Amino acid sequence: MFKKKKLLSYYGLNSLKKLELKNLLYFIPMAIISLVNLGFGIYINYSWQQILLISIAMLGVGFSEEILFRGFLMKAIMNKNPKAAILFPSIIFGIIHMTNLFSGANIVMTTLQVIYATFFALMCSMFFYKTNNIIPCMICHSITNITNIFLPNNLSIEYQCIGCIALIIPSVFYTWYLYKTKKCLVKIV
Incomplete structure (x- = not known):
């Protein structure tokens, strides 16, 4: 549909080849942040078929949520208010993670996940902008979704908090870095 209506570029579905090498380097900190979960180990109690299906599902979640929050919602607000276009989808994305409480998740961990998801989304919004x-x-x-699925089940609440903080702090600093140093390549119409 995007390709047929010539909207691929508008929604940021551009080839990585279109990013100059120096701009592609801005992707490295995001990739490192998405791998933080691996520092806590991996627990796999699935067949290779289940691992493949879980990974495909998490790829789908990551792609669809980015299109929804960064592509559609952010682009809908961008021309009216670029700052709101960066903040509003990020805050909504974080708040949506409160739904984990309905499945019995711990309130402390869910709160940290909301904070982390908000700052991760803010980082992605700033990168996209x-x-x-x-x-x-x-x-x-x-990648963040996939590595989160395979975290060990027996991590203490303290280690889970450390993991969330280890994701929040670099996301905040990288968002600030992008905000302060990276020239905007987007032309607001």
Whole structure:
């Protein structure tokens, strides 16, 4: 549909080849942040078929959420108020993670996840705003989801808190870095 209506570029579905090498380097910190979960180990109690299906599902979640929040929602607000276009979808994305409470999740961990998801989304929004390329955001979001699924089940609440903080702090600093240093490649119409 996007291709047929010539909207691929508008929604940031640009080839990574269109990012100059120096702009592609801005993707590296996002990739590192998305791999933080691996520092806590991996617990796999699934067949290779289940691992494949879970990974495909998490890829789909990452891609669809990025299109929804960065592509549609952010672009809908961009021409009226670029700052709101960066903040509003990020806050909504974080708040949506409160739904984990309905499945019996711990309130402390859910609150930290909301904070982390908000700052991760803010980082992705700033990256998308500065580069007009949503593909790196989709990749990092998907990797984060996949590594989160395979975290060990027996991590103490303290280690889970440390993990969330280890994701929040670099996301905040990288968002600030992008905001302060990266020239915006997007032309607001």
